[in-house]
Amino acid sequence: xxxxxxxxxxxxxxxxxxxxxxxxxxxxxxxxxxxxxxxxxxxxxxxxxxxxxxxxxxxxxxxxxxxxxxxxxxxxxxxxxxxxxxxxxxxxxxxxxxxxxxxxxxxxxxxxxxxxxxxxxxxxxxxxxxxxxxxxxxxxxxxxxxxxxxxxxxxxxxxxxxxxxxxxxxxxxxxxxxxxxxxxxxxxxx
Amino acid sequence: xxxxxxxxxxxxxxxxxxxxxxxxxxxxxxxxxxxxxxxxxxxxxxxxxxxxxxxxxxxxxxxxxxxxxxxxxxxxxxxxxxxxxxxxxxxxxxxxxxxxxxxxxxxxxxxxxxxxxxxxxxxxxxxxxxxxxxxxxxxxxxxxxxxxxxxxxxxxxxxxxxxxxxxxxxxxxxxxxxxxxxxxxxxxxx
Numbered sequence: 312x313x314x315x316x317x318x319x320x321x322x323x324x325x326x327x328x329x330x331x332x333x334x335x336x337x338x339x340x341x342x343x344x345x346x347x348x349x350x351x352x353x354x355x356x357x358x359x360x361x362x363x364x365x366x367x368x369x370x371x372x373x374x375x376x377x378x379x380x381x382x383x384x385x386x387x388x389x390x391x392x393x394x395x396x397x398x399x400x401x402x403x404x405x406x407x408x409x410x411x412x413x414x415x416x417x418x419x420x421x422x423x424x425x426x427x428x429x430x431x432x433x434x435x436x437x438x439x440x441x442x443x444x445x446x447x448x449x450x451x452x453x454x455x456x457x458x459x460x461x462x463x464x465x466x467x468x469x470x471x472x473x474x475x476x477x478x479x480x481x482x483x484x485x486x487x488x489x490x491x492x493x494x495x496x497x498x499x500x501x
Numbered sequence: 502x503x504x505x506x507x508x509x510x511x512x513x514x515x516x517x518x519x520x521x522x523x524x525x526x527x528x529x530x531x532x533x534x535x536x537x538x539x540x541x542x543x544x545x546x547x548x549x550x551x552x553x554x555x556x557x558x559x560x561x562x563x564x565x566x567x568x569x570x571x572x573x574x575x576x577x578x579x580x581x582x583x584x585x586x587x588x589x590x591x592x593x594x595x596x597x598x599x600x601x602x603x604x605x606x607x608x609x610x611x612x613x614x615x616x617x618x619x620x621x622x623x624x625x626x627x628x629x630x631x632x633x634x635x636x637x638x639x640x641x642x643x644x645x646x647x648x649x650x651x652x653x654x655x656x657x658x659x660x661x662x663x664x665x666x667x668x669x670x671x672x673x674x675x676x677x678x679x680x681x682x683x684x685x686x687x688x689x690x691x
Contacts, residue, residue: 343570370559380533
């Protein structure tokens with residue numbers, strides 16, 4: 312998605328450890344009008360695939376998932392990062408390893424909101440090493456539902472997970488694919 | 502907002518400690534089409550007031566804030582619950598006491614995303630004792646910006662904060678106002 316690449320080049324910042332920050336439009340401040348363009352692009356890329364529900368993970372996936380869901384006309388469910396006493400009934404659980412925070416945490420979805428046979432599309436802001444995406448797929452699998460694909464705003468292809476997942480048969484649609492990233496040399500798209 | 506009241510009566514659940522759960526459409530599963538109605542209603546209620554930006558708090562405020570922002574045609578900023586290494590520059594900080602989790606936590610907003618003189622509308626899912634709302638107001642105040650009002654999906658009026666804040670001069674628009682709530686007697690709207 313050309314406009315997204317331009318936006319990343321214009322507004323993205325590369326931080327220590329060669330981390331890409333897109334806080335100004337995607338995951339701290341949200342440019343909602345721009346997210347609408349992103350949502351429409353996801354809709355286009357998954358056209359012809361029946362989607363019952365969109366699944367994402369709190370917190371930074373929620374904005375893009377909610378805006379995108381308008382075009383699919385389906386509800387969003389977001390996985391929560393810890394089991395809080397705000398969840399009634401039983402939950403599906405899986406584990407994510409966060410390389411940013413260097414620790415593991417559980418994510419949960421109430422069994423009320425994922426059902427056997429449902430076609431679930433995962434939407435998330437980033438795909439790097441794939442830990443969050445695989446954890447979401449596990450929740451869907453636990454429910455007896457089906458992951459029909461993953462719509463990712465920014466994929467870091469050099470971290471390999473997107474390639475592995477495509478080889479395993481998952482339809483992964485990433486709107487910007489970054490092949491190289493460093494403070495020294497900047498951003499190179501695939 | 503009559504449709505919201507009906508939805509709360511139909512789908513809300515009252516849990517232990519007389520807590521209202523609206524996980525099925527507002528803060529775990531999100532009924533995006535219904536949130537669009539909510540967003541339009543907020544827009545109507547704050548018509549004539551200049552809004553530069555919408556501020557909310559992760560995680561459950563993000564969905565309603567992002568959808569609402571489409572009608573105001575402004576960006577959303579969401580306060581983050583801890584200082585992570587995903588935030589570059591300096592941040593504004595304030596403290597929230599969570600009665601649900603019985604602990605305090607810090608919320609932060611990067612100084613990049615709140616500016617002196619901006620008119621900021623707060624959007625959140627719940628208003629009970631007002632700790633989160635006052636913490637968001639403090640962030641806005643720290644930036645030298647102006648809180649033009651608060652749009653709340655569900656206010657528990659019996660917990661008093663909404664009344665206090667209105668007495669202090671804040672324009673608080675709550676789409677459903679709950680006067681009484683108990684497992685025994687159910688829900689009574691104001």
